Amino acid sequence: MTTGEAVSREAPISAINTTPLIDVMLVLLIMFVITIPVATQSIQVDLPAGMTEHTVQPLQNTITLGVDGTIRWNGxxxxxxxxxxxxxxxxxxxxxPELRFRPDADAAYARTAEVLQTIKASGVTNFGFVDNERFRTFDR
Incomplete structure (x- = not known):
């Protein structure tokens, strides 16, 4: 069905075929990427070869609690x-500094609780128990 206007088959088509243009642009892009020189610049950075003898240790304080209830600060x-x-x-x-608490295995529980309460009341945040692995096994 036609709408009333006759289409002339001899009139030139005014649309441009862009497919060859896109093909040529892709080939040029690939050629451009291939011809870019590889980056050969480098920055020399001196890295440490290994551990030195003098390694910095964080400050540590140790509180020990003896069997007799004696509190020791760094001995x-x-x-x-x-x-x-x-x-x-x-x-x-x-x-x-790191605060390490090392109570004796036979220290009184009440005395240990007093020392822990003192530590808590002081506001210390960097605190830990040390040498707990010696209490892993019990004598039977």
């Missing part, structure tokens, strides 16, 4: 008041 006997002052002083350092 020196202190009482509960001195311990609180020492702990308070460590919380105000630029980098808070």
């Amino acid at each position: 020196h006997a202190v009482d509960k008041g001195e311990l609180a002052k020492l702990l308070y002083g460590t919380t105000h350092l630029r980098a808070e």
